[in-house]
Amino acid sequence: MHMKTGVEQSVYAIILLNMLPEKAVLPGEAISQQLGVSATYFQKLLRKLVSADLIASVPGIKGGFKLKKRIEEIRVYDVYLAIEGQQTLYSSSGILCDMLELREEDRCCFLSDLMEEAENAWKSVLKQKTVADLAGEMQAERFAGKLKSLQAWVQKTMVV
């Protein structure tokens, strides 16, 4: 039971894309290189973010990716959902029902109810925080220099 690595990668990719000026895009390979992750695999994740309508893609030469929403409108939960899908953390295998030999209409699972409640508590934390909140925490004084380097890299690497 472990979260996929793609969620972390996606969050920071979105923060990178947020440094782009209007109409500019970043190629997928450049992003993955900056993040230090597998290029071909990360492009699959980028496509998931496109499907989830968080980022937009531009095909062709001078193509790449850019934000579709403002990061203030992208909750961490949205990124999680885009990468992990909407399956629940827990799914009952129906042991209780089998033991009690319940009919179809009587099927129930007290454990499922509890797990659902727990999962909702978990999700609600992820829904309260936006990627903008995280980006804001990076504005601390001690990161200023490195942030500037990153922005310079974006300016240098972006196209159009």
Place this chain on the structure above:
Amino acid sequence: MHMKTGVEQSVYAIILLNMLPEKAVLPGEAISQQLGVSATYFQKLLRKLVSADLIASVPGIKGGFKLKKRIEEIRVYDVYLAIEGQQTLYSSSGILCDMLELREEDRCCFLSDLMEEAENAWKSVLKQKTVADLAGEMQAERFAGKLKSLQAWVQKTMVV
């Protein structure tokens, strides 16, 4: 990202063991048979519950398992911890630190903090509910007959 099936199995095994009279035990194979799960694999899970001090084992002929704690004192979280271990749901791969080229002492991850907060919210729900609470929900009128059958099976199957 999915919870192991062993958690559900363990919870209902504990509820079964709770039907035992003092000093009686249930063999591992009988339990797994009642739950309808793989016998050899489930015995591994039972040993995890023993290690976690939730149940006690009696070796030798006429051996088996019985509760070590009262189910009022066993939180669903304890069962989860016994089966899944204490690893966190999320662990940072340090992408942010790598991008900002932070020194060892400056390492941080805002995402980790958020994920930890979310995980704590999730855990707290599982800590609030005991196995006794779940067993109590099974006392509903419509289950009375089947519960009695289960108890009869326990009486028939237990040893000592």
Place this chain on the structure above:
DNA sequence: GTACTTTTACTCGGATACCGTCTGTCCGAGTAATTATGG
């Protein structure tokens, strides 16, 4: 110079392989009650 073709560098989606973890099986060792054996 303009219209057309070719090249280039991207995204897109599927097929496929790798690898770690969860699930499941098997075996030898330890344990304790029962049964068998010998005096």
Place this chain on the structure above:
DNA sequence: CCATAATTACTCGGACAGACGGTATCCGAGTAAAAGTAC
């Protein structure tokens, strides 16, 4: 009848095989800008 040995049915822990999902790679197809070509 009593003490000892063998049998039996469990737990214990490790080794190992299989299934599955996350990770990673590769390829052909589509797309659009740029470069090249013909008139």
